[in-house]
Amino acid sequence: MSKALDFNNIPSHVAIIMDGNGRWAKAHGEERLFGHSNGVDSVREALKCARELGIKYLTLYAFSTENWARPESEIQGLMQLLVASIHSELEGLCENGVRLKTIGDVSRLPKDCIDSLQEAVEKTEANKDITLILALNYSSRDEIIRACNRLAAKVKSGALNPGEIKQKDVEEALDTVNIPDPELLIRTSGEFRVSNFLLWQLAYAEMHFTKVFWPEFRREHFIEAISDFQSRERRFGKTSEQIS
Ligand code: FPP
Secondary structure, three states: OOOOOOOOOOOEEEEEEOOOOHHHHHHHOOOOOHHHHHHHHHHHHHHHHHHOOOOEEEEEEEEEEEHHHHOOOHHHHHHHHHHHHHHHHHHHHHHHHHEEEEOOHHHHHOOHHHHHHHHHHHHOOEEEEEEEEEEEEEEEHHHHHHHHHHHHHHHHHOOOOOOOOOHHHHHHHOOOOOOOOEEEEOOOOOOOOOOOOOOOOOOOOEEEEEOHHHHOOHHHHHHHHHHHHHOOOOOOOOOHHOOO
């Protein structure tokens, strides 16, 4: 049982690796896509809970650059699920002040996905309660390479001097420009890896791993993760005495 949450210490950005959809489906004697579609209920619940707690950014690893290696039928199913979910949830996102953003190279997604995402991003642009960031065709190394290319172009144009690249320049070249770093990473399904997700941005994040498969991740598990976060002493390289 987790103790009562401290509402003065809620992370402003939580990132989640939603894992275990396939194993959960298998355990129920179903196809992998059954796990993914049940995972959408967990997405809705996590977003609702995050918003109620006052979390300002929620980033979800929805499709990695490595996921293209999955069977074609699963990829197609996931893309269709994404389009269908955006259509069915868009009104709710607007009513609840949710702004939608994406990170990753979405230009490589099927056209109907790109169109639905673009519509949802535009329609939710002015919403202020919480920003939901979907990582799609995303991997951190891919993002860092994109950032390097952006920086190289700036150097070539004369807007940036070689040898004078600062942390801020790199941050501004990443897909997550203007988004604060996650303070908490949650990964479901009992795996203890970061899997090429937000490698730069997670530098000081607390990590919470749970055995729960993503389709069964509910409010109580989210609260448990926040409670775990609140039990940590965040030192950022300093000593315990310096921060107390
Ligand atoms: C990982 O489980 C999950 C994914 C690769 C996809 C996540 C997608 C959703 C939850 C649905 C769509 C999302 C939105 C935002 C509408 P896995 O398939 O790797 O599970 P396994 O490790 O048990 O095989």
